[in-house]
Amino acid sequence: MKIHNHIFSAALAACCAFVPAAARAADLPPLSHSLTMQAPKPAPALKLKDLHGRTLDLAQFKGKVVLINFWATWCPPCRREMPSMERLSQAFKGQPLVVLAVDVGEDPDTIEAFTSQLDTTPTFPILLDTRSHAMQSWKVAGLPTTFLVDKQGRIVASAIGGREFDHPEIIRAIKELLRK
Amino acid sequence: MRRLTLTLLAAWPLAALSSEPSIDPETGLATWQAETHGIQVRLTQISPDQIRGFYLARGFSPEATERYARECVFMTVVRNIGERPIWHNLANWRYVSADQSPRALRSKVAWAHLWKRQGVSESARIAFTWAQFPATQVFAPGDWNQGMTSYSVPRGGHFDLSFVWQAGGRTHSGKIEQVRCADENS
Numbered sequence: 001m002k003i004h005n006h007i008f009s010a011a012l013a014a015c016c017a018f019v020p021a022a023a024r025a026a027d028l029p030p031l032s033h034s035l036t037m038q039a040p041k042p043a044p045a046l047k048l049k050d051l052h053g054r055t056l057d058l059a060q061f062k063g064k065v066v067l068i069n070f071w072a073t074w075c076p077p078c079r080r081e082m083p084s085m086e087r088l089s090q091a092f093k094g095q096p097l098v099v100l101a102v103d104v105g106e107d108p109d110t111i112e113a114f115t116s117q118l119d120t121t122p123t124f125p126i127l128l129d130t131r132s133h134a135m136q137s138w139k140v141a142g143l144p145t146t147f148l149v150d151k152q153g154r155i156v157a158s159a160i161g162g163r164e165f166d167h168p169e170i171i172r173a174i175k176e177l178l179r180k
Numbered sequence: 181m182r183r184l185t186l187t188l189l190a191a192w193p194l195a196a197l198s199s200e201p202s203i204d205p206e207t208g209l210a211t212w213q214a215e216t217h218g219i220q221v222r223l224t225q226i227s228p229d230q231i232r233g234f235y236l237a238r239g240f241s242p243e244a245t246e247r248y249a250r251e252c253v254f255m256t257v258v259r260n261i262g263e264r265p266i267w268h269n270l271a272n273w274r275y276v277s278a279d280q281s282p283r284a285l286r287s288k289v290a291w292a293h294l295w296k297r298q299g300v301s302e303s304a305r306i307a308f309t310w311a312q313f314p315a316t317q318v319f320a321p322g323d324w325n326q327g328m329t330s331y332s333v334p335r336g337g338h339f340d341l342s343f344v345w346q347a348g349g350r351t352h353s354g355k356i357e358q359v360r361c362a363d364e365n366s
Contacts, residue, residue, distance in 0.1 A: 029220070029259050039344035072310060074234070077326065105306035132306050142325040153226035160317065161259070161324035 012041065024077040031081055032159075033167035040154035043068075043147070044137045046100075048127035051108045055099070055150045058124055058149070064096040065163070065177045070129075072104050073114040077162030078144040087166040088174075089124045096151070097174060099124035104132050104143065150177050190283035195282060201360075216354045221343050223359055226328065227337075234311070239304035244295060248308075249329035252337065252361035253352040264347050269316045270329070272327035272344035277333045279307075282301055282342070288312050299341045336363050350362020 005123075046058035046068065053146075058066065063107055069085060071078035082101070089099040103111055115121050129135055138147070148157040157173065164170070201210035211224040228249040233247045260266050274282035288309055295305050313327030318345050341356045 006225075029257065029324050031323040032324070034320070036320035036323070072307075073324075074238075074307070074311065077324075104310055105303055131302070132310065135310075141317040142327060143310055158320075159323065160319060161322075 002056055005120045018102045024110070031077070031164040032083070033158040033163040033164050033169045035148060035159050035163075035170060035173050037134075037173075038153070038155065040150060040156050043149045043153055043155050044134075046102070046127075046138070048102065048129055048134060050125045050127050051111060052172065057101075058153070059158065061098050061149075062153050063096050063150060063151050065174060066098045066100060067097070067139075067174070068149060069101045069144060070088060070104060070135055070138070070145045071101055071144045072106060073110055074142040079114065080116075081144060081162045081165060082122065082162070083120065083167040084124050084167075085124065086120050088171070090123075091166060091171065092178075094175070096179060097178065100128045102129050102134055104135050148173070148177065151180065201241035201359055207366075208290070209362060210360065212356050212359050214354050214356045215261065217342075217352045218260060218264065218295060218301055218347060219266055219325075219354065220257070220261045221354065221356065222257040222258040222259075223341070223356060224257075225320070225360075225362035226234040226253045226255055227362045228364055229366075235308070238307040238311075239301050240308075241298070241300065242294075244298045244300050244304075247294070248291075248330070249297070250336070252339075253328050253330045253354070254359075255326060256329040257324060257326040258313070258319065258343075260316075260321050260366070262347065263321050265318055266345050266347045267316070267318045267319050269305040270313065273317070273329075274342045275331050275333075275339045276342075277331075277339040279338055283332070285331065288315055331361070333361050337361050 043058060048054060049055050073079065085099055085101065101122065101124060111126060144162060146159040146163060147155050150156045156177065200213045203210050209225040209227065213220065213222045231249040231253055232245050235248060236242070243342055258268060270285055271283060271287065273285055275285070276282050292305055295308060311328055313329050314325060317325060330340055337359050338358050340360055342353055344351060344353045346352070
């Protein structure tokens with residue numbers, strides 16, 4: 001098992017070494033801070049296991065605002081926006097805001113290899129959409145894609161591409177939802 | 181004939197805005213970019229070794245990895261830099277390489293069939309699917325996305341890419357010219 005992990009880690013290092021290189025070459029667009037508000041519509045079901053094997057169900061968060069981010073470790077903008085999700089989560093600590101990250105198609109070892117490199121390890125739940133069924137039911141076309149769900153369990157905003165989640169504009173939008 | 185041409189131009193505004201590639205000093209890989217009518221499209225070379233590193237690490241067999249590494253692969257970024265939503269469909273994009281007629285990009289679905297026939301595992305196929313540029317997507321102002329696109333062009337070969345999108349009820353087209361595939365040793 002240890003040898004397997006070493007091989008896996010080497011492979012992971014090889015794969016992730018490529019991502020930043022390509023990202024640098026492309027001089028990727030900056031993380032933006034806009035949310036596309038939309039007419040409220042019921043959010044699809046979301047019931048997945050987290051990194052620790054606990055099942056989380058979106059339905060259990062009714063009465064709270066939920067930010068749901070679909071991502072993967074190999075996706076450069078997903079990696080870039082992750083620290084701002086943690087800052088957002090910390091900024092609203094004690095308030096009815098839940099941040100959920102839904103990883104597509106990766107295992108806990110791969111995810112933890114990435115999150116352990118971050119300055120601050122995410123404290124919000126990371127859910128495993130191993131077979132990408134949730135992404136399909138949420139009609140996610142590409143990564144990262146983020147949804148904001150209101151207290152009634154309705155999607156009210158979305159964002160395609162990387163975001164700076166603790167930007168004042170996004171914080172203002174969330175505060176407004178919390179007030180409703 | 182002239183009227184027909186004018187009508188077509190009105191219905192299908194064309195823009196051929198491409199620039200000299202920028203070269204990453206560290207990797208030597210080149211990026212082409214076009215900006216027109218509220219859209220920005222970027223293509224950055226991905227070297228065969230980067231492809232191998234990425235897909236072998238995601239569970240592809242060496243054979244399947246080599247099949248994809250034979251393609252000319254680019255990290256592709258599309259960004260809405262305008263003020264209206266834009267909609268793209270990769271099926272409408274075309275590329276032209278030397279002495280060839282315009283060709284459509286091989287779709288994610290076509291690749292998925294190939295990988296299934298080659299016995300690539302489901303988890304590896306999922307990784308492949310989500311690493312490709314989305315087949316179709318609506319971008320609100322400020323939205324952007326990235327993923328791989330691939331072209332059947334030999335190493336070091338050139339092609340012109342016509343990208344197509346819709347905004348405000350009109351179809352637009354832009355072009356990036358003389359895009360070059362990464363060399364084997366990039």
